[in-house]
Amino acid sequence: MGKNLTAKAAFIVGILLVFVFGFLGIPHGGLKQSILRHINLGLDLKGGVHLVLQVHVAEAVTSTTDHDVARLEADLQKAGITGATVGKTDPANPETIVVSGIPPTKLADARGVLEGNDYANYDVATNSAGNSTLTMKPSAIADLNLRTLNTSIDTIRERIDKLGVTEPQIQKYGLGENEILVELPGVKDPAEVEDVIQSTAKLSIHAVVGGPYGTDAEALQANNGAIPPDSMLMHGSGSAGMPDQVWLLKRNSEVEGTDFRDAQPSTDQNGRPNIHFTLTTEAGDRFYKYTSTHSKSSATPGSMAILLDNKVREVASIDGAIRDNGEITGGFTKQQASDLSLMLRTGALPASISYLETRVVGPSLGAASIRQGVIAAVAGMLAVMIFMLIYYKGAGINADLALILNLVILLGFMGFAGATLTLPGIAGVILTIGMGVDSNVLIFERIREELRNGKSTPVAVQQGFAHAWTTIFDTHVTTIVSAAILFLFGSGPVQGFAVTLVFGLLANLFTAVYVSRVIFDAILERKERGATLSI
């Protein structure tokens, strides 16, 4: 072999080894295990739970503006502006806060507060009557939505980790900013996972303003027909075994989910399951201040309500000052207490979620799909290879080698890139095999044509490759273009198809054209001038 050819052959062998390494690594523990360590199988092949969930990000906007209403009231008061009402008038526009009734003499002061740095997230508009509207800026809303989504992902990840699922995948999904994909290989029952993820466990402690009342109507009557703007009506049993009642609570909480440092299931002195919690230092200080000014022995005794997912679980009078340790009893079962403490530990979801898709593939079904898919692919490939040998004789070997090498490189690519092989991915492999063979057929038919036209063997080979190359280039680029677009705009399975297809076609450009050519050249070099080619 000439020097040039030796270098090319060495190059090909090098490439081959690199890509074999890509999907085998340093083999140990059997061929199958080695491959499975390097090639990710999709859940449709491996079995497991696939969930797509939607985060109701708008809720985060509502709760942020709720807090800002209270903050703004306090700030206005601090600035000496009394008599203004701050509130949200339109439930359909949770991003808008309306300030009205500012005394004309205080308008300038009010503007100072509203346009100050503390409310930089809002666009402020003031009309001639002195009423101001604060609307959260679109950029701030987008930020908040993204933050809500990211926090949700973190929270869900922690919860799943604590369930002990191995290799879970939790990531953003789709084109919007409110969908999350959760993939849990090996999990069979989605119900538990869904429950643990979905429980918002939004826990908060609020001061009780009034109640309990029997119904909303009663509560309204007792408060002269209107609920004070800083308060809200909440339902719940208030303690284990009691019927549903209504309380009037302060809207803003004293302590909320994010203030918890730890929570553990425990039992009270009567042996009933409860939750023992620890607050962060900062929240502990705050809570101490609140409980000491409102304890039984103080001048303003009060009681507090523990809200869980917007239901009153427990109402207790404040016996004494509490700093950072406390217990929640609320008629829990043992499982509930333990689930709830898990959720409190990992933090509440910043917004509620709902499920868009749930797919579960049993491991046996996935295994059957792989087995049958592989059998079919191998049978198909063998049939193709045998045909090529019979039809093109010696040149058939080129094609068969190119085909095998193509598959090796494709698998290696997938291993290196960490791409996932899915059922539609197998479709991509089939199309790759089809186009790989096609490239060789194109070349061989072209060579035969040139030979028929009386060209000498080396010229025929050279011309055959040159002519077929244009076609191969066009067909491959067209398909790669379309696969790239599919990858960009498609969802999971369509992407799986696109990935294998692109890798396969790139490999094919190398194997069907370059490798095949090198083999031809090596054969021609050894032959006498004018010898015929087995094709």
Next chain:
Amino acid sequence: MELFHNPNIDWLGKKWYFLGFSLVFSIAGILSMAFWHHVPLGVDFKGGTQIRVDFTQMPNEEHVRHAMDQAGVRDFTIQRVSDPSGHAANKVIISLPESTATDTAHDAGREAVEHALSANYHDSAFTIEQVQIVGPTAGKQLQEQAIEATLYSLLGMLIYLWFRFELIYGVAAVAAVFHDTLITIGAFSLTNKEITLTVIAAILTLIGYSMNDTIVVFDRIRENLALSRREPLGDLVNRSINQTLSRTVISSGLTFMTVLCLYLFGGEVLNGFSFALVVGILIGTYSSIAVAAPMLVAYQEWRAKRGKTAVLPAAKRART
């Protein structure tokens, strides 16, 4: 060994037969989509709940039905699973319509079915192999996304072909691929097979494949145009198709063989998928000869009639 020795078939002379053939199949599919089975979308796109149950023994369909009725499961359908050879498996697919999978009460349907099964069978008598619950919004989204992705990728191909050949080549190739997709989806409607996400992958495969086939023929036309400018376009196209005929038959035949293996040995999970490929390869090969190439000629004749200069002989020369 050689399949064809200098074939000399007048493909364009048969264009009315081809047109008839294409029309019959397209119209049959369209009629079925409009009036008969419609487009049989699977749970992926339609939304709803689908539960695949594997029984240890051949289940009695009536018994399963009764169990569901008793548990108050409404509007369900039970479908027996069988592989392509028609051999029945111990499996059924229980489907519930979209209304049971609202975004809020997502898996009420699944719970009801599982409850009904465990109340009427021993837990060891069945395993739940697969559950798919797709909420209505997700289904619609997937549907839109699949269609959008396909259309964009067709547009991408069109632009590439425009750039490499001429616009009419791109239009003809995309029209041929569209023809294939229409007939394949029509075949799904006629046989009432469900279109799932994997079937979409198969349709994408066939689009890629058919496009590949068409480009091979077009490339040869372009090459011949550069060599002989005097030959009537019809003859030249015929000659080009004949020159690439061996390749077309071998390549398609081999791919068809692979796909047939998948259809026969791939098991029933891949059934819809491989069915689409079997139909698609046949129709895709046919269309590159019978739809795409005649369109080029028809276009040129139409331009000639309007007294415009032919655009095809000016096709860009192959350059890579």
